[in-house]
Amino acid sequence: MSFTFRSFRLRNAALGAVLALAAALAPDATRAEEVLPGPVPATLLRVIDGDTLLVRARVWLDLEVVARVRLRGVNAPELRAQDGEERARAAAARAFVAGLAEGASLTLTEIGKDKYGGRVVARVAVDGADLGSALLASGHARPIGARFRRSPG
Numbered sequence: 001m002s003f004t005f006r007s008f009r010l011r012n013a014a015l016g017a018v019l020a021l022a023a024a025l026a027p028d029a030t031r032a033e034e035v036l037p038g039p040v041p042a043t044l045l046r047v048i049d050g051d052t053l054l055v056r057a058r059v060w061l062d063l064e065v066v067a068r069v070r071l072r073g074v075n076a077p078e079l080r081a082q083d084g085e086e087r088a089r090a091a092a093a094r095a096f097v098a099g100l101a102e103g104a105s106l107t108l109t110e111i112g113k114d115k116y117g118g119r120v121v122a123r124v125a126v127d128g129a130d131l132g133s134a135l136l137a138s139g140h141a142r143p144i145g146a147r148f149r150r151s152p153g
Contacts, residue, residue: 038109038122042069044101050076050093050140051132053101053124057108068119072110074132074141093140100126100134 042055051071056064077090104126111122124131135141 033112036111038107038111039125040108040111042106042108042124044104044106047094047098047101049079050090050097050135052119053097053106055106055108069108069124070114070119070121071132071135071141072112072121072123073144074135075144076135076141089140093135096138096140097131097135100131 040057040059042057044053045056045066046054048054048068051074053069053071054066055069056066057069058064076093077086079087079090079094081087081090101124107125107128108122109125111120114121126134132141136143
């Protein structure tokens with residue numbers, strides 16, 4: 001069997017191993033979440049929604065990983081919400097993040113495992129400024145645990 005980086009199986013295995021390293025995943029559920037402090041330089045590939053980005057992170061010399069990164073500590077409205085007003089707020093949050101992050105230099109810190117799997121959670125700095133803090137200050141996101149409420153009227 002020939003293994004090359006073009007091989008789907010090897011590429012997925014390598015990606016899984018690097019994500020495990022980059023996110024400092026604990027080997028068993030009884031240990032507290034470990035966090036990779038960073039900084040890890042990254043390039044924005046796509047803004048998925050107001051609190052999730054698709055990035056290419058440089059984790060080692062000539063080694064980059066593509067990963068979904070959820071912003072640590074913030075919660076943006078959901079694009080797939082039933083409520084039209086929430087969907088509109090979600091689109092505005094995504095546009096706000098895109099406006100700040102597209103073409104900018106990203107840095108990931110406090111990188112850990114997301115509770116839902118398939119992505120990591122991290123603080124993301126855009127040209128040195130914390131993206132989560134900017135979202136909170138703009139009103140496009142709430143701290144984790146806070147709920148979005150319909151506007152009166």
